[in-house]
Amino acid sequence: MTAAPTTRVRPTDDSGENAMTAVPSTTGHRGALAQGMTLAWRSLVPLRNEPGRLVQLLLQPVFMVVVFVLMFGAMSGDTEHAARYLLPGVLTQVALISTNTTGMNLAEDIVNGVFDRFRSMPIARSAPLIGRVTADALTTTVIIVVALAAGLAAGFRITAPPLEALAGLALLLLFTLALSWVSAWLGLKAKSVASMQGMATAVLLPLTFGSSAFIPPANLPGVLRWWSSLNPISHLADAVRALLTGTPVGPHVWVTLAWAAAVTACFVPLAVRAYARRIR
Amino acid sequence: MTYAIEVRGLVKRYGDKAALAGVDFAAPPGTVLGVLGPNGAGKTTAVRILATLVSPDEGRAAVGGHDVVKAPAVVRKLTGLTGQYASVDEKLTGRQNLVMSGRLLGMSRATARGRAAALLGEFGLEDAADRAAGSYSGGMRRRLDLAVSLVGRPSIVFMDEPTTGLDPRARADLWRIVREQVAGGATVLLTTQYLEEADQLADEIVLIDHGVVAARGTPGELKARAGDRRLEIRPEHDAEKAELILAEVTGLTPHRGENGLLSVPLLNPAVSLAVFLRLEEAGVSLAEHAVRRPTLDEAFLALTDTTTSGRTP
Numbered sequence: 001m002t003a004a005p006t007t008r009v010r011p012t013d014d015s016g017e018n019a020m021t022a023v024p025s026t027t028g029h030r031g032a033l034a035q036g037m038t039l040a041w042r043s044l045v046p047l048r049n050e051p052g053r054l055v056q057l058l059l060q061p062v063f064m065v066v067v068f069v070l071m072f073g074a075m076s077g078d079t080e081h082a083a084r085y086l087l088p089g090v091l092t093q094v095a096l097i098s099t100n101t102t103g104m105n106l107a108e109d110i111v112n113g114v115f116d117r118f119r120s121m122p123i124a125r126s127a128p129l130i131g132r133v134t135a136d137a138l139t140t141t142v143i144i145v146v147a148l149a150a151g152l153a154a155g156f157r158i159t160a161p162p163l164e165a166l167a168g169l170a171l172l173l174l175f176t177l178a179l180s181w182v183s184a185w186l187g188l189k190a191k192s193v194a195s196m197q198g199m200a201t202a203v204l205l206p207l208t209f210g211s212s213a214f215i216p217p218a219n220l221p222g223v224l225r226w227w228s229s230l231n232p233i234s235h236l237a238d239a240v241r242a243l244l245t246g247t248p249v250g251p252h253v254w255v256t257l258a259w260a261a262a263v264t265a266c267f268v269p270l271a272v273r274a275y276a277r278r279i280r
Numbered sequence: 281m282t283y284a285i286e287v288r289g290l291v292k293r294y295g296d297k298a299a300l301a302g303v304d305f306a307a308p309p310g311t312v313l314g315v316l317g318p319n320g321a322g323k324t325t326a327v328r329i330l331a332t333l334v335s336p337d338e339g340r341a342a343v344g345g346h347d348v349v350k351a352p353a354v355v356r357k358l359t360g361l362t363g364q365y366a367s368v369d370e371k372l373t374g375r376q377n378l379v380m381s382g383r384l385l386g387m388s389r390a391t392a393r394g395r396a397a398a399l400l401g402e403f404g405l406e407d408a409a410d411r412a413a414g415s416y417s418g419g420m421r422r423r424l425d426l427a428v429s430l431v432g433r434p435s436i437v438f439m440d441e442p443t444t445g446l447d448p449r450a451r452a453d454l455w456r457i458v459r460e461q462v463a464g465g466a467t468v469l470l471t472t473q474y475l476e477e478a479d480q481l482a483d484e485i486v487l488i489d490h491g492v493v494a495a496r497g498t499p500g501e502l503k504a505r506a507g508d509r510r511l512e513i514r515p516e517h518d519a520e521k522a523e524l525i526l527a528e529v530t531g532l533t534p535h536r537g538e539n540g541l542l543s544v545p546l547l548n549p550a551v552s553l554a555v556f557l558r559l560e561e562a563g564v565s566l567a568e569h570a571v572r573r574p575t576l577d578e579a580f581l582a583l584t585d586t587t588t589s590g591r592t593p
Contacts, residue, residue, distance in 0.1 A: 031386070034386075035384050038380060038383040038384050039380075039384075041380075042369065042372060042376075042380050045371075045372055045376055046371035046372070049371065049372070049373065049376075049412055050371070050412070112367045112369075112370065113367030114367050114368070114369055116333055116361070116367070117361065117367060117368075117428070117429075118384075119332070119333055120331045120332065120333060120356060120359070120360075120361040121356055121381070121384055121385065121432075122353060122356040122357040122385070122432075123384050123385075127384075
């Protein structure tokens with residue numbers, strides 16, 4: 001065999017990138033962050049490519065406000081009081097449902113082989129997870145802001161001091177981030193995108209609807225009241241409501257923070273382990 | 281000498297089943313190694329080990345002289361992966377897929393865009409550059425997939441069944457691109473189910489079946505051993521007599537196909553005439569007869585029958 005005895009880097013073509021002679025070194029923390037941002041960009045670009053996705057993202061929270069605040073509110077007679085109670089519940093609902101996308105997109109990347117492409121490249125192993133969670137935190141923020149704006153248009157009024165109201169939104173975002181790790185874990189364990197979706201729905205629906213987000217537990221019959229008062233989402237919804245409307249928060253903020261901490265402590269390691277298994 | 285790709289005694293088990301049961305092969309720099317085999321032979325497992333996606337249970341795999349288990353980061357810098365399991369993002373356009381890869385490899389925005397534009401031109405994807413990759417045809421998607429794997433100008437490229445499921449024209453396009461890459465100095469490992477594809481592209485072929493190397497050699501050597509054409513006959517009656525005659529004239533064991541079809545490698549075209557004459561003398565009439573290229577199954581049978589073992593000690 002007459003071939004050269006060592007592996008060489010191939011000569012560059014004439015596309016004007018003569019400086020690039022070798023694949024650059026791109027691991028390490030700075031690299032991981034930059035790669036994470038590139039992958040966050042990659043997760044958000046479909047919204048620009050397909051306006052339908054963007055419309056759906058923006059319309060869904062508006063639709064929820066219309067149904068729950070305006071329509072269900074109209075049923076109660078006192079629309080102003082209904083908006084005060086229901087809008088924080090809708091914010092909680094839309095934020096939590098949005099965590100679905102984290103796991104669904106991870107599952108999709110695994111099934112489609114996109115993950116394998118990333119893994120075969122010289123990039124930090126954590127970059128795809130960083131990118132995913134960053135992109136989803138941004139979309140969740142947008143969803144919360146849109147729902148709040150729609151709520152204000154529907155007659156909801158923020159009656160708390162601005163900082164307290166912001167703290168309420170921050171608490172919601174924080175809890176959503178914690179929950180997105182559960183979603184990530186489900187997505188990494190799932191055999192298919194559809195099974196991920198099924199599992200996430202099975203977790204999210206009883207949590208969001210079976211809470212004080214829409215109906216005070218005191219108004220619910222037996223088992224439902226018991227579940228609703230036990231449900232951590234009730235504490236979250238009550239805390240968000242109290243912080244936006246300037247009413248006493250009671251223990252709800254602390255209970256919510258404790259739950260967020262517990263969920264994070266539990267599911268970040270689980271998700272990272274599931275991820276490490278999938279990328280072995 | 282330092283091989284661009286070198287695999288020794290590679291074993292990978294999934295549960296009780298060994299996907300690879302001790303495989304050896306090597307490719308000198310600047311050559312194309314064709315890894316040929318049916319579905320489930322272990323081809324993809326070998327590629328996944330070389331691309332650092334899974335680790336072997338036993339044995340050693342080195343790429344550019346670097347061990348895939350000990351120095352995966354170095355291996356990833358040297359290599360590009362394309363095919364069955366590495367995929368493009370369907371929601372991104374072709375151009376965005378390429379720019380993303382460039383950015384992930386640490387290129388500046390401008391450099392990544394320039395490289396993307398150059399590759400789109402080279403791979404004939406300019407017209408579709410700004411459409412979502414999910415809308416691409418099979419051939420276009422494979423070309424994009426290959427282009428994405430080449431963004432960082434890897435010196436070693438793994439292509440896992442790059443043409444499976446493509447129409448003949450799209451396949452020819454891909455073959456041209458592979459040849460261009462090799463002309464540019466790259467080492468290519470290509471897996472395929474198609475004997476013809478390995479024949480067209482590979483400098484050396486390794487035949488894998490059930491996780492072991494069944495045969496190896498240059499395309500010419502393997503074809504000579506498999507017989508590059510096959511003689512097929514379907515006797516109307518006296519099947520056993522026909523089989524005996526076929527074996528006697530050719531000196532080979534006929535392969536029994538479906539519905540009484542008998543076939544042998546045809547090493548010398550004159551042999552078919554001799555077979556027909558002998559059959560006529562014996563009064564065996566044929567429902568059907570043909571000379572055609574061997575299927576992979578038959579090549580396997582021929583190669584595994586006529587060689588004791590292709591494995592190096």
